[in-house]
Amino acid sequence: MIRTFLLLCAWSLSVISQAQITLESCKQQARENYPLVRQYDLIQLSEQYTLSNVAKGNLPQISVSGKISYQSEATTFPFEIPGLGMKGLPKDQYQALIEIKQNIWDGGKIRNQKAQVKAEAEEHERQLDTSLYALEERVNQVFFGILLLDEQLAQNVLLEEELARNQKTVEAYRINGTANDADVDAIKVEILQTKQQHVQLENNRTAYLRMLSLLTGKELPAQTQLVRPALVETNASEFNRPELRWYEAQEQTVAVQRKGLQTGYLPAFSLFAQGAYGNPGLDILKDKFRTYYLVGARFTWNFGSLYTLKNDRKNLDNRIQQIRNERDLFLFNTHLQLAEEDGTIQSLRQQMKEDEEIIRLRENIRRSAQAKVANGTMSVSDMLKEITAENLARQAKAVHEVQLLMHLHQRKHLTN
Template identity: 25%
Template sequence: LTGQAAYHSNVPSLPAGLGASPPQDQYVVALDADQRIWDGGRTAGEKAVEEASRDLDVAAVDVDAYDWRQQVEAVYFGVLAKNAEIDLLKTLVEDLEAQLSVLDARVDAGVALAGDQASLAAEAEGQRQRIVEAEGERRAALAQLSTLSGQVIPDDAVLATPDPQPPADLVAAATAAATGEGVDRPEIEQAKATRQLLQEQMHLVGLATKPTVSAFAQGGIGRPADQDFFETDPTPYVVLGLRVRWKPLDWGVSEREQEIRDLQLGINGSRLDTFFTSLSASLRRLAERIESSRAVLASDDRIVELRRQSSEQAAAQLRAGVITPSAYLLERNAEHRARLTREQHHLSLIRDSVDFVTTLGASS
């Protein structure tokens, strides 16, 4: 809808008797319509570019979500590590309290020194403090996990330990990933969407010199009406027609834009190749760590068993009054460290296995 009001100080004048001159004050209100009939495929090309751009935006969101997932996994395993530490500390405190009860009776009977009792009690209290600290760190990690996941996770929530299933041949999977084989990452879809967008843009640029044919219509009321300049009364009018626009030459603009898109296509392909190479290197590092953790865990089991035997012997000697609490604590703390180390190695193995599966692709 358009409108215009104007006053003309000079208008054509006719000799007397030949009719009225055009009005000096002129008004027009009109409704315009334009319908493209043929544009050489430009409309379809623009639609294809819009769809490709939308697909690229979706792919970018998926990539961001993948990064977010890795953050969640890191915090999740942090909570699991704190759970293991707290459980082992509680077991340690229970053992210390049991030995303290025996020592209390021995002090009351006059066969043990009060200083030995105080030493053991101080150690138990120190471990209780460590439990409080670890529980605080666990609550902080759960709060961070709640923020990342968008869900309220209570402090007493029980988190399941993942059971990842990485490929049987880790090295082979890592090697194959260098060519994209077995990889299912959102970055691949992002690269495909980028390539599709660039190709659609190149196609659209190639249509810039195609002619455009459109039909147009205008209907309104004016004073004067359209081309009837000598009509002094407001009069309805209608205009119908065809319009052709053609720019056969653009002085090389289209060609330069296509060269730019072609260069961007090459860069996009190189980035994907680089991504696969980096991915393969990361998988190789994870494969080595997984194999190392498996070997270390077997050794951890033997160490824990030996430390357990030594600790139990020290506990029996403490009850018999053969050794001091300090000697017992030395053995019991060594067992605690061995068990804690084994749990850390166990979680590290699970974490690396999860990372391997995640790095390779969510559906792997």
């Protein structure tokens, strides 16, 4: 029996914990559910494959070629050479060749290609970070939207309960002759309108909860409760946005490209071995098909890239300036948003200081109105206006509290 009771308690706690979700858990689930997150694995695979291909440039390179040619003239001998049996070189020539080339030094081209592959992969990952960071802002908006609706629903229930109590009171007044049917009907109208508002708020909450479910990839039942996050304070001078790391990665990519320019005008060294079959062979005085081979070292130095080197560097310098201008513009806009958030937060805090006093005064006015209705010196309609005004004051306080939380977290989002 005790074991069954404990199991039921454990199951109940599990259900309660599943029915409550936090802002951070929503962000994490949204990040895992977002289709773009799979790009990280694809970028890493692409980097591995490309680096592997680049590294193969240091392996021996094998090539096969063939040639058949006929030339209009060929070298002839002005005299006959005894024992040679030919008067000159043949006009038709044949050659089948296989060459193996081993790179010794390529001027740093392969090393620079590897660095560029890594830099571009890093840049793409940091760009993905910015996209996923924007997703968190959408989660914030939906999450706090639900919290705001929850507060409005709670105030709606309190208003409905207050109106129901007043309905009973006015019905008693009608029996005593101090109120009439129209007074009771006025309260009933207010109750019906409050119920309509409740249905509308519930529908809005269902829609927002559905949006949050789509973002997180988790099915969220209607009874799901959101845990109100704590107040957060951030330092405006500290920025840790993923966009800044993306700009740094872009600059690093350009730096690697700039360093790669010098590989275009550096010399290259390699070893080679050639095996061939053809006519004529290496001994051109023998007019027959023969096999032969060549081994040696090769040195190449191409100066063609020097013609465009200056402009290539200027283009890359311009690209660096563009990246820095984009970063400065981003920081400028972010500081503007922070200033706007700071103003909103300060205004909300000032309003919240006055909310309690407004509610206290509205509560006194409502009680006074109820007493006047009991004494027959105020109409029920005027009393309903005071009840509504008190409810609006309570709603404003609840809305201000959620808005303050939302703007504080938005400020944190701006600075990360």
